[in-house]
Structure formats: structure tokens, C-alpha cells
Amino acid sequence: MRSEEEELLEPLVDPSPPSPQMGKDRSGNPLAHGVHLSPWERYWHHGRIPWKVILHALLMFCGTLQIMLYDNQNSAYVRASYRNWAYFFLPNGGMSTSTRSMDATPLEESIFTVNDTLNAVAHVRDAYFSIKDVSVATYEYHYAAPTIVQPMLMSVTQYKNKTIGPPQHYNITPTSLGPFDDLDTTETAMVFLHSLVTIEFSFPLRDIDYGPFYVDCFDWTVRLTLAMHENSHFRLRVDECSLDVCSVKNVWATLRGRFVWMNVLVAVFAGIYLVVILRSVVRAVKRLARRPKHDPVPATLRDLNGHYCLIGATLVLVEFNALWNISSVVVHVPLRFDHRFIQALGPLLLWSTFVGYLEHNPRFYSIVLTLRASVPKVVGFLVRTRGVPSRRVKVATRWGCRPSFLGTLCLGRSCLGTAWTALAGFRKRASRCSRFSMATSSWTHLHRCTPTFRSWAPRICTRSLRSSSTSC
Structure with a gap:
């Protein structure tokens, strides 16, 4: 008899090589092919290129790069300009700007x-x-x-x-x-x-x-x-x-000089990705029409799940934002808060939905990311699995928490500004990053409401991280 600990340490996927009969069944039945094989396995076993994964990764890279460029080009300039307004127009502005940081004043x-x-x-x-x-x-x-x-x-x-x-x-x-x-x-x-x-x-x-x-x-x-x-x-x-x-008079020079051309790449990638998703949905509908009686309906509707629906909505949002940036000839990230929030929301959803491509196993997939309510599921996962010495927990934390919350970290980075520096960013453990991202996801709408937000947000985040850093 095996103990409970040995059962918990079982791998999620059988590491033994598949038998020839199993490979024959997988390659012969398209429904079993879609259920049993992940995108990477389909590429290695059958030479099929995972276009969805490649396009998804390209969009994540471009969206995150836009936020990083904005932070280096304009974010510090905007904060420095507010320091100038305080220095010149407040009666004692010189005394205010002599403090440790005007961002906390x-x-x-x-x-x-x-x-x-x-x-x-x-x-x-x-x-x-x-x-x-x-x-x-x-x-x-x-x-x-x-x-x-x-x-x-x-x-x-x-x-x-x-x-x-x-x-x-x-x-x-x-x-x-x-x-x-x-x-x-x-x-x-x-x-x-x-x-x-x-x-x-x-x-x-x-x-x-x-x-x-x-x-x-x-x-x-x-x-x-x-x-x-x-x-x-x-x-x-x-x-x-x-x-x-x-x-501006020369729109073409503006598009090249301000890196707005990156929005053209984002629009092209999002358009191609949306076409690929729609083709998958059309194939699923046709497959449903000619489905044999012995095949289960959930396997037939593999491409009509919530994952692809959320990806489709994300692509529409990303495409709309890219066209908005191009039409208004703005910098790589917009300057108004509502427009900038839409820009930051795209990478957040792209990073979150990328988890669906990492593992096709339904047990692992449901623990790591629930697309209907991502944050509550992950919070419950962190609470329920506290202190359990399971390999599943480690794998889920490695491949689930980091990708899904990295997008939220980018969203908090673009909205919180230099308050990020008090938290040391990506240098901390993944568990700390996860908790900070959950905190910023509920605080980003407050950062413009009160002038004192940037003064108390880093301290509260740091205290919460210190108190909870030992739980994972």
C-alpha cells in the first residue's frame, strides 16, 4: 500500500513513453488528438506549428515592450513635470520639493x-x-x-x-x-x-x-x-x-519617431490571431455536425470553451487600442488615464490567458487558472494548498501563478509609477509578486482618486508582502 504522500507526489502526466497503439489512436482520431495532446505535443509529434501560441507570445512581447518603452520615455518626465508645477506654483514649493521624494508628498x-x-x-x-x-x-x-x-x-x-x-x-x-x-x-x-x-x-x-x-x-x-x-x-x-x-505636420515622421509603428505590428498580429481563432471555432462547429454518436460532446466543443472566448475578447480589445493609437498619433502608450488603462489591460489579459496553452491536462488547468474568475480561484488555491508538500503545488506555482499574475504586475507598473521601486519588482519571489499583483488589481482604480495614494500604497504593499512571504 502506498502512503498518501507518495500519491500526492505522483506526476500529473504519465512520464512513460506512449505505446505505438496509443500513438496510432491519437493520430487517427482528431477528437482524441485535440484532447490528449497539447500544442507543443502536436508540433513535435505531427510537425504542426502552434500558430496560436506563437501569435500569443508575440502579442505579449509587443504589449509589454510598449509599457516598458513608455515608462522609460514618458513616465519619469510626467512625474518630473508635476514636481515643477508644485515648485513654481505652490507658495512654499521649494520646501516641498526638497523632501526625500515628491512622489510620496x-x-x-x-x-x-x-x-x-x-x-x-x-x-x-x-x-x-x-x-x-x-x-x-x-x-x-x-x-x-x-x-x-x-x-x-x-x-x-x-x-x-x-x-x-x-x-x-x-x-x-x-x-x-x-x-x-x-x-x-x-x-x-x-x-x-x-x-x-x-x-x-x-x-x-x-x-x-x-x-x-x-x-x-x-x-x-x-x-x-x-x-x-x-x-x-x-x-x-x-x-x-x-x-x-x-x-504635427509630417505624420509619417511622427509614426516612425514615436514608435507608433509598433501599434501596426500589434494590429497585424491581433488580426491574424483573431482569424486563426475564428477558423478553429468554425472547424469545431463543422466537427459537431458530423460528430459520431460515440464521441462525447465536450470533446467536440474543445474550441468553443471559455478560454478561446476570453482570448477573442482580448484580441478585439487589443486591436481596438492599436487602431486608436494609430488614429490619434499618440506615443506608444496613451497619456490619458482611460486610454492608458485600456492599453495596460491588453497585456494583463494576454499574460493571464497564456496559461491555457501551457498545459492541456484539465486537472492542472483548472487549479492554475479559471477563466471565469481568475483571481478568486488563484486566491483560493493559495489558501487551500498552504503547507501541502505536493509536487502539483510547485508545478502550478511555477507555470500558473507567474504567467497569469505577470500581466497584472505590468498593469500595476504602468499605473503606480515609481511606487513600484519600494517593492523591488521582479527581484522578489514569485509568491510575493503574486500577492502584490492581487493587491494592485484592486488598487489601480484608486491611484488617481487621492493625491496621497502614492505615499501610502508602497508601505501597505510592503507590509502585506512581509507578513505573507512565508506562506508559499
């Missing part, structure tokens, strides 16, 4: 007195009209006339008759501060400030990004907000700024 300042509030508003106006001559960056103005700088837009929202009135808009020039020009005395200033809800500043700036791969031009729309907080003091903060690519 909220881009806002509190203002408590009347004079400080008036000085802060004047400081924002003066900083805008002098930043071109003061900053070492290559900022340029947008001009309303050949010699007139486009004015700053100020939107003031106040209480009127105990209700919040509609915002009033003012054009701020070097000699005008809008409604603040009429505040001659401290009493009138106090009355005006007591009625304030928010003051929003908005102004355009053009900048040149000398990145490691190419030189690019960006049009910023910088936004700042002065808001009353808890009816006790004002807070001046740097809001989410808009970033657009400058209008």
Missing part, C-alpha cells in the same frame, strides 16, 4: 491667514507669466496675439444667499487678478474669502521632452485649485493636468 499646501491667501493667488499669477524666463525647462507660452501671452483662466465659485452659485470666469493678465483687484481693505478681503467655495486656475504651457529614445513636444493644461477645507483654512493643490501631443 501630497502636491498641496494649507493656507491659514488672509494675507497668505492673497499672496498665494498673486504668486500663482506671477509664476505663470515668469516661468518661461525663470525655469531651466523648455517651457513655451501659447499666444492670444503675436506679442500677448494667453491669459490664465480663473473660475470662482461662491456662496450667494446661502446657496452655491454658478462659477464665474475671469481672464488673469500680468496686471489683473480678477475679483481680487477690488479687495482694497482687510475687511472686504475677509468678506470675499468667507464666501469662497473654490477657485480654479487653468493655463496652457508647451514643453519639449528630450527622452532617451526620441524628442517629443507636449501641450500641457496645468490646473490648480484653491478650496476651503472644513471651513477652517484653504488648501492650494495641483490637480490632474491634461497632456496632449503637439500638432
